[in-house]
Amino acid sequence: MDYVEAVLDLVALIPEGAVLAYGDVADLLGSGGARQVGSAMSRHGSAVPWWRVLKASGEAPPGHGREALALFLLEDTPLVGDYADYLRTGEGRWRVDMTAARWAPSAYEFDRIDAIAGGLDRSLPKLSAPDDEMTV
DNA sequence: ATTCTGACTTGCT
DNA sequence: AAGCAAGCCAGAA
Numbered sequence: 073m074d075y076v077e078a079v080l081d082l083v084a085l086i087p088e089g090a091v092l093a094y095g096d097v098a099d100l101l102g103s104g105g106a107r108q109v110g111s112a113m114s115r116h117g118s119a120v121p122w123w124r125v126l127k128a129s130g131e132a133p134p135g136h137g138r139e140a141l142a143l144f145l146l147e148d149t150p151l152v153g154d155y156a157d158y159l160r161t162g163e164g165r166w167r168v169d170m171t172a173a174r175w176a177p178s179a180y181e182f183d184r185i186d187a188i189a190g191g192l193d194r195s196l197p198k199l200s201a202p203d204d205e206m207t208v
Numbered sequence: 209a210t211t212c213t214g215a216c217t218t219g220c221t
Numbered sequence: 222a223a224g225c226a227a228g229c230c231a232g233a234a
Contacts, residue, residue: 075231094216098230105230106216114215126215133215165222 073191075104079112081188086124088147090175091168093128100177102189124175130167141166149173 078101086092094106094113101109106128113122113133123140126132130152132140141155150172157164177185 098216107214107230108216108232110215111213111231112215117215122215128217136215 073188075101075108075192076112076116078103078188078192079109080116080120082185083113083117083120083122083125085177085181085184086121086175089149089173091124091126091149091170091173092175093170094125095128096174097125100185100189101192103192126168128170130170130173132168138162144168 079097082097082100083092092100094109097109098104098106109125110133113125117125123132123136123143126140131137137158141151141158143149144151145155150169151166152169153166154164155166158166
């Protein structure tokens, strides 16, 4: 399984009305960084609930504000700011209320996340297994 | 090996 | 609250 698959699998678990920042996804996966997640989402996120993954500030991914907002309203995702104006004139500023909307995985969900993260490593062609020696 | 690029983050004005 | 500079991670050139 490659990084992109892991990201998509994880994103698919985020429930309605909840969100995760790019950095959160990377942390849960225990690998890569926010930029890797963003990159993966921009190229392969169309099949999963991509709007539930956004910047740490709560802003929707660049170029998708309009579409994301519509979905957030449908899902009753906690928002802050003036999205009414944004809808009407495109002028207002709004964001997701990260404090309230950030997903807090249940113990079960957390296990599933762990499973995804665990299936990540397997292909490291280089670096033959150093037996049981670790050289701390 | 080096440089560049990007749906990122944080800290400091 | 909004901009900006640096830091950060990996893949591609």
